[in-house]
Amino acid sequence: MLGAIGLDAGQESAYRALVALGAAEVADLAHRLALPETDTERALRRLEQQGLASRSSAWKGRWVAAPPGVALGALLTQQRRQLERAELAAASLAQEYRAEAEGPAVHDLVEVVTGASAVAHRFAQVRLGAVVEVCALLTEVSQGEAVQPRPGVAHRVVIERETLAASPSAAAPPRGAQLRVADRVPGGLLVADRRLGIVPLTARGSEPAALVVHGCGLLDSLLGLFEAVWREALPLRLAGGGAPGPAGTPGAAGAAGGGYEEVTTGPDATDLEILSLLLAGMTDARVAKRLDLGLRTVQRRVKGLMELAGVTTRLQLGWHAYAKGWVAREPLG
Template identity: 50%
Template sequence: MLELFGLNERAEHVYRALLALGAATPGTLAERLALPLPLVQNALAGLESNGLAAVSAALGDHYVAAPPTIALAPALSQRRHELHEAERAVESLADEYRRTGGAANGVADLVEVVSGVSAVRHRFEQIQLGAAEELMALVTDAPVAVRPEENVVESVVVARGVTHRTVLSRDTLAEGQVMEQMALALGRGQQVRIAETVPTKLIVADRALAMVPLRTLGSPGEPAALLVRAPGLLEALIGLFELCWQQAVPVRFSSDGQLPVDDEGDQPDQTDLQILSLLLAGLTDASVAKQLDLGLRTVQRRVQRLMVLTGVTTRMQLGWQAYEKGWVAR
């Protein structure tokens, strides 16, 4: 986290340990962090040169940490200044682009075509990293340039507090790692729903910028995408997402297996919760068994157990009871 201030991971660990201890010798820090003494001494030298630590005046063999608000404030202020200057430079370049006619009648600035795997991947990551409040995504079973498991920036964006809603087509569940990725996303607090069909891939950032894939551009098979900033088109794409979202089935199961308990007694476990979510998404018993790597009879036996547990005789009643008891999201 402190790499922006020129500290590597080891130096950050040493600095945090110093903050926790108040004062410590290099040997104490090495023992606490389970690191070789020379590495700790090297990290302390770096902290000292950056004004983040100093030798104690009272205890000559001890180091003390400088207060972070004092030691890091100048660098943080410089970073803010650099970011502000970068924003001004981008605005200046955009103005120059429009003045020189690069964006004919402003249309090219509102709709842009990006082609090539590298370019599409880069813009896809830029859109996510640029989101400040909300990301909305439609996902189909045909990746254009980035597969779900390759989307490493998604977790970074969600960690910043960006709301993330995703609608998956049911066909995507046939992909090998989709279930694992969906569990990770739900564990991060993302909202995921499954629809019978999804018309197209789509990602929208802050309701201000959208990206839609194009089948081909130029040579056959070359991936391409359309970046949309035009208000009218954006409204249509956002409306498409909201329609898919309303018609999709919510999915909820967390990696820690925690479930709401409304009374004492037997409760569904993590596997039961996953089975319920997938059945409500429209999968057959056989498909659920394949996705969760279970036997068909195991799935059917667990469903029957849940019906007995809820006191119902049909699967429709089981779905209703699952909602009522909070086992799956509404």
Template identity: 50%
Template sequence: MLGAIGLDAVQEITYRELVGHGAADAAHLAGRLTLPEKDVLQALYGLEHQGLITRSAERPDCWVSAPPAVALAPLLSQQRHELECAELAAARLADEYRPEAVAPGVRDLIEVVTGAQAVSQRFSQLQLGAERELCLLIRSQPLAVSAEENTAEVLAMARGVKYRVVIGREMFPGRGGGTVDLAGLAESLGRGMEVRVVDEVPTKLVIADGSLGMLPLSDPATEPAALVARSSGLLVSLVALFEQVWSQGLPLTLGAGDEIEEAPSPGPEPIDLQILSLLLAGLTDVGVAKELDLGARTVQRRIKRLMDLSGASNRLRLGWYASEHGWITRTQG
């Protein structure tokens, strides 16, 4: 049934055995499947290469299945029309999957991925399995560095997946690392990717459809490791983090000759300056609302926008920022 997505007969029964019965080494699997150990070992290597299984963190000689709902989705999304039977098999595997069958310490909502190849595979799977949107925070070295990952981006965007990406300024030439591939970025912008730039990105992060998130667990000097989170309080926090950083970024666009340009910083609107001047004159939010014939919530929302624009954590700092940057001296309409 899973031959349509590239598994041979031995790989399929080996994978089913790991999904249904949990972690096992090659010798035990060969005994349970009544197959030569060398055939089972070859099947395990093939399944690992496709990201369907990993070695147990507690027992490196044992193998555990990756969650079928995560591991099989990218393969199915690329061949859905021709592989209806395989999709049904994957759904059955997802129903059979028992979180307690995997290695100790691994839970249903959290997965820890270790090793450069495994992390790269998970990133590609998140892209290829996305149906609506990919959100990325990129700092230091870019996440999409291999040809396979670049292909995943192209395929995902061709299916209509929306990309929103935030990049730190230190990654551009002349600003430190200079690790951004400007030609590749221009191509991505041309395909419709939305990209914003901020002074500092707090962490690398990938979120697919708001339901799966991946962030690094190790620094660049150690073996790559990442945490994959499904729908949970942690994922809600990661989504909020992305949206906060996204809201602070300035859009990048393609100008003449496909030159990458940074949009000018959005300043306060005339009504914002009026609100700010009245606040600095000592009026309360309610007083400002009455003076300008606005709703109190409208005033509070615009004050919040001013604080976001200035990066101020309180109104005292907002007043200082407005004075330093000439906001309160502008001509108001």
């Protein structure tokens, strides 16, 4: 019963016996408790420290109990105060824990990944984790492998013009995505569902490293950068890119083999690809290499487009293409 104030069973029994007897010698109390005298004396000294017993001044060798109402009340008051202090300490620790729990996040919002294998794995994780949309800025066409579109997931990709022009046709940008080309892309970036992004950290030739950014203000800033680049970039039309041609136009009838066929109702898919790449700033030779066509084939097709549009210069052809909806600032379809 009195264990709550720090007494063990032997001490409590000794105190109860003293209260019943009023005063007792160690030997008599030991006999009553059926304990060795040494244990009984040790218990009495503990009770003395607690203010529950004392040596009698009237009877030498005897011990007396302190009045329970006073002695136990003081111990209970002391115990309550200790409990109150413990409660305050617990509340303080809980508040400190909550504050720490709100900011881990600061440790986990950004992580650095190093090594070619680890970086490639994280790029794949981010892309495959998307269920709604992937946004990407590509400074290397080889990065296109990391953003190959998946069914049901929208992909918006901006490629740097120099990168697009210099890359071999075998390393084409991702097909099935909304593609745009920009004079300059500030850096590589891949964002999945606006909640997780990854940014290459090292320059070409260095040990690969990347920064993985979880949902936070930094990710919002990266998305703002993507949207700004996307708005200023020029749409590209590449075969299989998912952007249909204008209504009433043939499909890719002239694409096979790269030959040009007379167009009677409008440009075909290959014409639109050529036109899109030319408007993106690529030369005839670069367009031919990109589309795996002969240079003369590209030039013949451009001439055919000019005749179809009724213009005499490529500048006029560009204006006509926008006016007729063959190309647009926003993707067609």
